[in-house]
Amino acid sequence: MRIGICDTTFAMVDMGKIAIDEIKKHCSAKIIRYTVPGMKDLPVACKILLEKEDCDIAMALAMPGKMPIDKQCAHEASLGIILAQLLTNKHIIEVFVHEDECEDKKELYKLVEKRTREHAINVVNLLYHKEKLIKQAGTGQRQGFEDVGPIKI
Amino acid sequence: MRIGICDTTFAMVDMGKIAIDEIKKHCSAKIIRYTVPGMKDLPVACKILLEKEDCDIAMALAMPGKMPIDKQCAHEASLGIILAQLLTNKHIIEVFVHEDECEDKKELYKLVEKRTREHAINVVNLLYHKEKLIKQAGTGQRQGFEDVGPIKI
Amino acid sequence: MRIGICDTTFAMVDMGKIAIDEIKKHCSAKIIRYTVPGMKDLPVACKILLEKEDCDIAMALAMPGKMPIDKQCAHEASLGIILAQLLTNKHIIEVFVHEDECEDKKELYKLVEKRTREHAINVVNLLYHKEKLIKQAGTGQRQGFEDVGPIKI
Amino acid sequence: MRIGICDTTFAMVDMGKIAIDEIKKHCSAKIIRYTVPGMKDLPVACKILLEKEDCDIAMALAMPGKMPIDKQCAHEASLGIILAQLLTNKHIIEVFVHEDECEDKKELYKLVEKRTREHAINVVNLLYHKEKLIKQAGTGQRQGFEDVGPIKI
Amino acid sequence: MRIGICDTTFAMVDMGKIAIDEIKKHCSAKIIRYTVPGMKDLPVACKILLEKEDCDIAMALAMPGKMPIDKQCAHEASLGIILAQLLTNKHIIEVFVHEDECEDKKELYKLVEKRTREHAINVVNLLYHKEKLIKQAGTGQRQGFEDVGPIKI
Numbered sequence: 001m002r003i004g005i006c007d008t009t010f011a012m013v014d015m016g017k018i019a020i021d022e023i024k025k026h027c028s029a030k031i032i033r034y035t036v037p038g039m040k041d042l043p044v045a046c047k048i049l050l051e052k053e054d055c056d057i058a059m060a061l062a063m064p065g066k067m068p069i070d071k072q073c074a075h076e077a078s079l080g081i082i083l084a085q086l087l088t089n090k091h092i093i094e095v096f097v098h099e100d101e102c103e104d105k106k107e108l109y110k111l112v113e114k115r116t117r118e119h120a121i122n123v124v125n126l127l128y129h130k131e132k133l134i135k136q137a138g139t140g141q142r143q144g145f146e147d148v149g150p151i152k153i
Numbered sequence: 154m155r156i157g158i159c160d161t162t163f164a165m166v167d168m169g170k171i172a173i174d175e176i177k178k179h180c181s182a183k184i185i186r187y188t189v190p191g192m193k194d195l196p197v198a199c200k201i202l203l204e205k206e207d208c209d210i211a212m213a214l215a216m217p218g219k220m221p222i223d224k225q226c227a228h229e230a231s232l233g234i235i236l237a238q239l240l241t242n243k244h245i246i247e248v249f250v251h252e253d254e255c256e257d258k259k260e261l262y263k264l265v266e267k268r269t270r271e272h273a274i275n276v277v278n279l280l281y282h283k284e285k286l287i288k289q290a291g292t293g294q295r296q297g298f299e300d301v302g303p304i305k306i
Numbered sequence: 307m308r309i310g311i312c313d314t315t316f317a318m319v320d321m322g323k324i325a326i327d328e329i330k331k332h333c334s335a336k337i338i339r340y341t342v343p344g345m346k347d348l349p350v351a352c353k354i355l356l357e358k359e360d361c362d363i364a365m366a367l368a369m370p371g372k373m374p375i376d377k378q379c380a381h382e383a384s385l386g387i388i389l390a391q392l393l394t395n396k397h398i399i400e401v402f403v404h405e406d407e408c409e410d411k412k413e414l415y416k417l418v419e420k421r422t423r424e425h426a427i428n429v430v431n432l433l434y435h436k437e438k439l440i441k442q443a444g445t446g447q448r449q450g451f452e453d454v455g456p457i458k459i
Numbered sequence: 460m461r462i463g464i465c466d467t468t469f470a471m472v473d474m475g476k477i478a479i480d481e482i483k484k485h486c487s488a489k490i491i492r493y494t495v496p497g498m499k500d501l502p503v504a505c506k507i508l509l510e511k512e513d514c515d516i517a518m519a520l521a522m523p524g525k526m527p528i529d530k531q532c533a534h535e536a537s538l539g540i541i542l543a544q545l546l547t548n549k550h551i552i553e554v555f556v557h558e559d560e561c562e563d564k565k566e567l568y569k570l571v572e573k574r575t576r577e578h579a580i581n582v583v584n585l586l587y588h589k590e591k592l593i594k595q596a597g598t599g600q601r602q603g604f605e606d607v608g609p610i611k612i
Numbered sequence: 613m614r615i616g617i618c619d620t621t622f623a624m625v626d627m628g629k630i631a632i633d634e635i636k637k638h639c640s641a642k643i644i645r646y647t648v649p650g651m652k653d654l655p656v657a658c659k660i661l662l663e664k665e666d667c668d669i670a671m672a673l674a675m676p677g678k679m680p681i682d683k684q685c686a687h688e689a690s691l692g693i694i695l696a697q698l699l700t701n702k703h704i705i706e707v708f709v710h711e712d713e714c715e716d717k718k719e720l721y722k723l724v725e726k727r728t729r730e731h732a733i734n735v736v737n738l739l740y741h742k743e744k745l746i747k748q749a750g751t752g753q754r755q756g757f758e759d760v761g762p763i764k765i
Contacts, residue, residue, distance in 0.1 A: 007749050012763045014750030035745040037734045037753065040690065040706060044697035051701060069710070072687055075225055078193065080694035082233035085197035086240060087698060089204060094193060098222070109763045122190045133188040137160050138167035141190065151165045151262045228378055231346065235386035238350035239393060242357060247346060251375070275343045286341040290313050291320030294343065304318045304415045381531055384499065388539035391503035392546060395510060400499060404528070428496045439494040443466050444473030447496065457471045457568045534684055537652065541692035544656035545699060548663060553652060557681070581649045592647040596619050597626030600649065610624045610721045 001029040001127055004049030004058035010038045012105075013112045015061035015095065022120035027128060029056075039064060039073050039096075043080030050088045057127055058092045061116060066100040074098070091126050095119045097144070115144030154182040154280055157202030157211035163191045165258075166265045168214035168248065175273035180281060182209075192217060192226050192249075196233030203241045210280055211245045214269065219253040227251070244279050248272045250297070268297030307335040307433055310355030310364035316344045318411075319418045321367035321401065328426035333434060335362075345370060345379050345402075349386030356394045363433055364398045367422060372406040380404070397432050401425045403450070421450030460488040460586055463508030463517035469497045471564075472571045474520035474554065481579035486587060488515075498523060498532050498555075502539030509547045516586055517551045520575060525559040533557070550585050554578045556603070574603030613641040613739055616661030616670035622650045624717075625724045627673035627707065634732035639740060641668075651676060651685050651708075655692030662700045669739055670704045673728060678712040686710070703738050707731045709756070727756030 003023060007016035016033050023031060032053050036045045039062040046058040060081050064074035074096055081092050095116050102108040122143070125132045140148035156176060160169035169186050176184060185206050189198045192215040199211040213234050217227035227249055238245050248269050255261040275296070278285045293301035309329060313322035322339050329337060338359050342351045345368040352364040366387050370380035380402055391398050401422050408414040428449070431438045446454035462482060466475035475492050482490060491512050495504045498521040505517040519540050523533035533555055544551050554575050561567040581602070584591045599607035615635060619628035628645050635643060644665050648657045651674040658670040672693050676686035686708055697704050707728050714720040734755070737744045752760035 009745060009748040009751055009753040011750045012752040012760060014762070016746075016749050033746060034742070035749040036703075036738070037705065037731070037745070037755070040694060041703060043694055044701065044703055047698055048701055073690070075229065076687065076690045076694060078226070078229045079232065079691065080698065082193060082196055082229060083236070083695065084698055086200055086233065086237055089197065089201055091189075091194060091197055093190065105763050106765060109765050119190070126189070130187070133162060133190070134169075134186060136162040137169050137188040138164045139162055140165040141162040143190070148165060150167070151258050153259060153262050228382065231379070231382045232385065235346060235349055235382060236389065239353055239386065239390055242350065242354055244342075244347060244350055246343065272343070279342070283340070286315055286343070287322075287339060289315040290322050290341040291317045292315055293318040294315040296343070301318060303320070304411050306412060306415050381535065384532070384535045385538065388499060388502055388535060389542070392506055392539065392543055395503065395507055397495075397500060397503055399496065425496070432495070436493070439468060439496070440475075440492060442468040443475050443494040444470045445468055446471040447468040449496070454471060456473070457564045459565060459568050534688065537685070537688045538691065541652060541655055541688060542695065545659055545692065545696055548656065548660055550648075550653060550656055552649065578649070585648070589646070592621060592649070593628075593645060595621040596628050596647040597623045598621055599624040600621040602649070607624060609626070610717050612718060612721050 002053065002055045003029045003031050003123060004046060004053060004055035005031055005033045006042050006045045006049065006058060007035055007061040008038050008042070009035060011061070011063040013063065013109055015112060015116050018113050018116045019059050019061060019120045022117040023124060026121065026124040029127065039077040042077055043084045046081065046092045047084040047088060050090045057090055057123055059119065059123055060092050060094045062096050063112065064096055064098050066098070093119050093123050111144050118143040155206065155208045156182045156184050156276060157199060157206060157208035158184055158186045159195050159198045159202065159211060160188050160214040161191050161195070162188060164214070164216040166216065166262055168265060168269050171266050171269045172212050172214060172273045175270040176277060179274065179277040182280065192230040195230055196237045199234065199245045200237040200241060203243045210243055210276055212272065212276055213245050213247045215249050216265065217249055217251050219251070246272050246276050264297045271296040308359065308361045309335045309337050309429060310352060310359060310361035311337055311339045312348050312351045312355065312364060313341050313367040314344050314348070315341060317367070317369040319369065319415055321418060321422050324419055324422045325365050325367060325426045328423040329430060332427065332430040335433065345383040348383055349390045352387065352398045353390040353394060356396045363396055363429055365425065365429055366398050366400045368402050369418065370402055370404050372404070399425050399429050417450045424449040461512065461514045462488045462490050462582060463505060463512060463514035464490060464492045465501050465504045465508065465517060466494055466520040467497050467501070468494060470520070470522040472522065472568055474571060474575050477572050477575045478518050478520060478579045481576040482583060485580065485583040488586065498536040501536055502543045505540065505551045506543040506547060509549045516549055516582055518578065518582055519551050519553045521555050522571065523555055523557050525557070552578050552582050570603045577602040614665065614667045615641045615643050615735060616658060616665060616667035617643055617645045618654050618657045618661065618670060619647055619673040620650050620654070621647060623673065623675040625675065625721055627724060627728050630725055630728045631671050631673060631732045634729040635736060638733065638736045641739065651689040654689055655696045658693065658704045659696040659700060662702045669702055669735055671731065671735055672704050672706045674708050675724065676708055676710050678710070705731050705735050723756045730755040
């Protein structure tokens with residue numbers, strides 16, 4: 001199995017390194033890393049990893065800024081990432097941490113690390129353990145934050 | 154006939170289970186279930202079910218959160234789901250229940266269940282009884298809520 | 307010639323019936339009707355009519371609700387309808403009547419009927435009489451309302 | 460060379476006629492005209508001209524109204540026009556004049572005529588004189604209004 | 613190697629010239645320049661450079677205005693640029709400088725020049741030195757402005 005890891009020079013945390021560290025704890029898939037300037041370069045970079053580097057799945061890692069233009073870029077990048085998946089029939093797990101999700105830089109770093117690691121496990125499960133995800137269906141998972149859990153009735 | 158059921162670990166209700174329960178009451182189609190982390194993973198998952206698992210139709214089940222970013226993700230997911238249908242010439246019935254449609258969690262659960270079951274019947278009708286839908290044309294159907302009915306003149 | 311008519315069970319007026327009635331007054335094209343649950347199911351339904359049922363043109367008929375989510379769904383459906391046309395090189399005439407275009411239900415019904423009938427004639431003209439549309443170029447046509455006419459200079 | 464001219468019956472000015480008049484002053488390309496009901500019908504009409512009528516370039520001419528729904532339709536049409544270009548590898552020059560760009564109808568007419576004529580020249584340059592456009596790079600061209608010119612440093 | 617440079621006559625700075633000047637300092641790739649009227653003409657122009665002129669990468673250079681319609685056009689152009697990349701599996705580095713990023717025209721010129729030059733180096737690195745980008749991953753690069761650097765923990 002081959003996993004593509006795409007991240008950006010724009011981000012303020014080395015997200016690719018964290019993702020690779022976590023994935024290696026859980027499987028022995030070959031990892032191909034690809035760093036691009038910004039968020040909007042991620043869709044084609046992921047598609048190149050999935051099609052030309054034969055990756056079975058990819059991660060798209062980024063930290064959108066807090067200005068309206070950053071939100072718009074994140075939206076455009078997300079649409080591109082969805083389209084790249086549809087054109088390849090392979091998953092790209094998007095891990096975007098918005099700069100304004102935390103007020104404090106250290107909290108932001110922790111959030112980036114936690115969300116990246118938790119989504120790295122999702123990547124491993126999508127590749128090797130799809131049944132684990134079915135068991136988690138409807139359980140209110142929240143990557144980076146505490147899970148909210150299922151509604152109790 | 155084969156029906157694909159896609160849901161998420163993000164949702165707070167096991168929507169896939171409800172959909173499967175309802176579909177089994179109405180037909181004997183083979184059901185393939187696929188659970189992904191979040192809404193934006195649904196388009197490619199549905200396309201994989203339609204193309205690689207030979208499903209004739211799919212359901213995309215999710216519970217978007219109440220923050221603006223959740224609304225944007227739902228919009229992106231919806232566009233991806235429409236595109237997945239256009240690339241496969243097969244229907245994907247989207248069942249999204251927004252967390253802010255109800256104030257109370259138990260009401261929310263009931264809405265999720267009712268909308269999911271009613272759309273599961275739409276799926277069965279699209280597969281087996283298209284004429285039933287023509288009879289309902291213009292009758293103000295509202296899945297999850299009371300139907301508003303046709304305008305009387 | 308074959309004309310596809312797509313409408314929804316969500317609408318509060320039987321738009322498909324009105325469209326078919328009008329088209330039959332003007333030509334003898336074979337009409338294939340397809341009713342789906344909601345607006346967002348229209349793009350693929352139209353594409354199926356154009357590709358699998360060999361229709362030469364289609365109509366996509368719907369009545370978006372008045373909530374913001376309804377506006378967003380209409381936007382998503384419209385993008386899908388444009389894409390379906392680009393993938394088939396055939397026209398799909400979209401007839402959307404928003405619930406908040408009129409305050410009164412009976413006025414709304416009249417608007418739905420008038421807009422549907424006027425666009426049905428556009429469909430016939432696109433199929434049989436393209437020169438009629440060229441004659442109307444720049445004349446401020448408004449389906450459902452009074453035409454505004456050309457700017458007089 | 461063949462040039463496709465697409466306009467609408469919704470517009471209040473015969474934009475196609477103006478475009479054709481201007482193009483004929485500058486070249487002897489064959490011109491194929493196609494009038495559709497509204498803006499959202501332009502993308503596929505242009506694509507049909509580019510693919511089925513073998514046009515080398517097309518113009519998409521429209522006058523979006525002043526209501527929010529008109530702005531959204533213009534946005535959807537623009538996305539479709541961009542996509543039509545990407546699927547054909549040919550240019551479609553979009554000439555949209557928004558009804559609220561001028562307060563007075565006669566001013567609006569003048570703006571429509573000026574912008575249409577100036578873009579018609581862009582079409583001719585893209586077909587026959589690409590080097591002229593390179594010479595204008597970064598010179599602040601504004602079709603329909605006075606050019607703002609380059610920033611002087 | 614071949615690099616495509618796309619810019620506009622709408623911009624108030626000759627961005628193509630700046631990009632070419634910078635690229636030539638760093639490599640001997642053949643450069644093909646293509647100037648179009650406006651932002652929304654960039655996606656297909658880049659795709660033509662990548663597919664018909666065999667460019668390995670392209671730059672899309674523009675200066676969106678400050679009105680809401682300009683923001684929307686920039687959004688539409690960006691989506692088209694992302695799609696052009698996905699359809700070619702090649703990068704297009706987008707360099708958009710919004711007119712309202714600076715209050716003063718001379719500051720704006722400096723920003724345009726700095727961002728264009730810094731992104732030109734990204735283009736060279738994507739073509740020849742991908743490992744340099746991996747070294748910059750997560751270092752908070754900001755083209756045109758001072759880099760914000762990585763979060764220190």
